[in-house]
Amino acid sequence: MKRDIFQAIADPTRRAILVFIATQALTPNALADEFDMTRQAVSKHIKILNECELLEQKKIGREVYYQLKVGRMKEVDKWLEQFRKIWEARFDQLDNILSTIKKQKK
Amino acid sequence: MKRDIFQAIADPTRRAILVFIATQALTPNALADEFDMTRQAVSKHIKILNECELLEQKKIGREVYYQLKVGRMKEVDKWLEQFRKIWEARFDQLDNILSTIKKQKK
DNA sequence: ATAATACGCAACCTTTTGGTTTCTTAAAAT
DNA sequence: ATTTTAAGAAACCAAAAGGTTGCGTATTAT
Numbered sequence: 001m002k003r004d005i006f007q008a009i010a011d012p013t014r015r016a017i018l019v020f021i022a023t024q025a026l027t028p029n030a031l032a033d034e035f036d037m038t039r040q041a042v043s044k045h046i047k048i049l050n051e052c053e054l055l056e057q058k059k060i061g062r063e064v065y066y067q068l069k070v071g072r073m074k075e076v077d078k079w080l081e082q083f084r085k086i087w088e089a090r091f092d093q094l095d096n097i098l099s100t101i102k103k104q105k106k
Numbered sequence: 107m108k109r110d111i112f113q114a115i116a117d118p119t120r121r122a123i124l125v126f127i128a129t130q131a132l133t134p135n136a137l138a139d140e141f142d143m144t145r146q147a148v149s150k151h152i153k154i155l156n157e158c159e160l161l162e163q164k165k166i167g168r169e170v171y172y173q174l175k176v177g178r179m180k181e182v183d184k185w186l187e188q189f190r191k192i193w194e195a196r197f198d199q200l201d202n203i204l205s206t207i208k209k210q211k212k
Numbered sequence: 213a214t215a216a217t218a219c220g221c222a223a224c225c226t227t228t229t230g231g232t233t234t235c236t237t238a239a240a241a242t
Numbered sequence: 243a244t245t246t247t248a249a250g251a252a253a254c255c256a257a258a259a260g261g262t263t264g265c266g267t268a269t270t271a272t
Contacts, residue, residue: 004118006115006116006118006121007116009112009116010112010113010115010116012110012112015112015185018189019188022188022189022192023192023206024206025206025207056202058207060207065207067202067206068189070189070192070193070196071193073186073189073190073193074193076182076186077186077190079121080179080182080183080186082125082128083124083128083174083176083179084179084183086128086129086176087176087177087179087180090176096162096173100129100130100131100173101131101164101166101171
């Protein structure tokens with residue numbers, strides 16, 4: 001289904017899950033307790049995050065612990081970089097649109 | 107429809123549009139030329155980006171020029187910060203999951 | 213004055229999303 | 243040995259997403 005990390009973080013529940021498992025490993029049930037939805041719904045989100053390779057998992061007995069593979073977040077950071085360059089360089093952001101239109105006109 | 111910036115950047119076409127208008131102001135028609143879709147489809151994306159206050163616009167005659175309000179991207183950057191802290195602090199990322207499970211157990 | 217162009221809006225259609233309930237399997241507890 | 247618990251998988255459903263075509267209006271060109 002060709003999912004990417006941008007789609008993964010688009011959903012607010014998924015973003016909340018990511019924050020939860022950023023610093024601790026949790027099971028689907030533990031996560032479901034935190035949100036007002038069934039475990040299966042949470043599991044679906046986990047599945048999506050997993051497809052994006054955002055998770056580490058460790059099975060202990062019948063429990064599965066999931067944790068964020070935090071390094072994968074760098075992908076978003078990297079995409080953002082191109083804009084960061086602009087907002088850091090641009091002091092007079094106001095009326096910038098005027099100048100860039102002018103540039104095109106000539 | 108309660109859209110936020112994370113949903114705005116979830117769509118690959120929209121991400122491409124954002125890059126295009128980051129450094130220059132463009133009209134919907136000019137953008138539609140760049141993508142394999144109708145102007146109306148592009149306009150819908152623009153509408154969504156606009157709802158997220160990601161755009162500046164300037165009407166000149168019958169043309170409307172859109173440009174990225176680049177500062178709004180800081181919102182994503184800000185969200186990423188909590189993870190950046192972690193990936194910068196964590197040298198031994200491998201087997202981290204083991205230690206965080208252990209922490210819970212005690 | 214008339215025709216052409218740029219744009220936004222609305223109706224419509226198909227696919228994807230986010231949730232549910234139900235079922236099965238594997239491990240743990242009694 | 244039997245029951246309970248954790249979790250993934252499947253079937254199903256309503257709502258949202260992403261696209262299309264067609265229409266109305268404002269501005270520009272002839």
